[in-house]
Amino acid sequence: NAGVMQNPRHLVRRRGQEARLRCSPMKGHSHVYWYRQLPEEGLKFMVYLQKENIIDESGMPKERFSAEFPKEGPSILRIQQVVRGDSAAYFCASSDDGHNSPLHFGNGTRLTVT
C-alpha cells in the first residue's frame, strides 16, 4: 500500500545545474500537485497536473521551471540553471478525483543549491 513516493529525498546542486525531482502518486491517483516550502514558511502552490496535462501552473515561475506528468512514469518537476533561492523542500501530493478530496503527500525532496 505504497503512498506518494518522491525521490531523491535530498538533492545538492551547484548554481547553474539542473535539478530533476520525481514523484510517483498513490496507486489509482491521477491528480498530482507540486508545492514548495521554504524554511519556517507555509506551502506555496506551484502546479497541478493530470495525466499528460497541465491543469494549473499559476504558482510556477515562468522561467527555468517546468513540470510534466506523462502517460507512463512519474511526474517530474524540473528546475534549470538553479540559483541559491531555489533551495527549499519540494512536496508532491496526489488525489483520486481532484474535487475537494484530501491530498496525500510525499515526504518531499530537499534541494540545496551551493
Next chain:
Amino acid sequence: GNSVTQMEGPVTLSEEAFLTINCTYTATGYPSLFWYVQYPGEGLQLLLKATKADDKGSNKGFEATYRKETTSFHLEKGSVQVSDSAVYFCALPHGQNFVFGPGTRLSVLP
C-alpha cells in the same frame, strides 16, 4: 478567491494541557475544510476534515467544527502529548488546487 488565516506560532505547552489553534477562512460557498499535520522531516498528513457547516471532524483526540457563522475551523485537543509536537496547517480548496495557512508549530514539553 478562497483564503485562510491561521494563528501564528510557535505554541509551547506542557503535556496534558489544552490546545487551541485558530483558523478562519474566506470562501465562496461552503467548501470542505482540512487540518494537516507535518512531523519533522516528513510531508503533510491529513489530520481531519469537515465537509459541511456544523460538521465536526475528529482524529487522534483532535477535533475541529466547521462554523459558517464565524467562518472558523479551530483545532482543539483536550490533553496534548509530547508526540503531538509538529506543525499544523489549516487548508481549503482554492480553484483547482488547495490553499494552506502558514502553519503553527506546536512544541509539547514533558
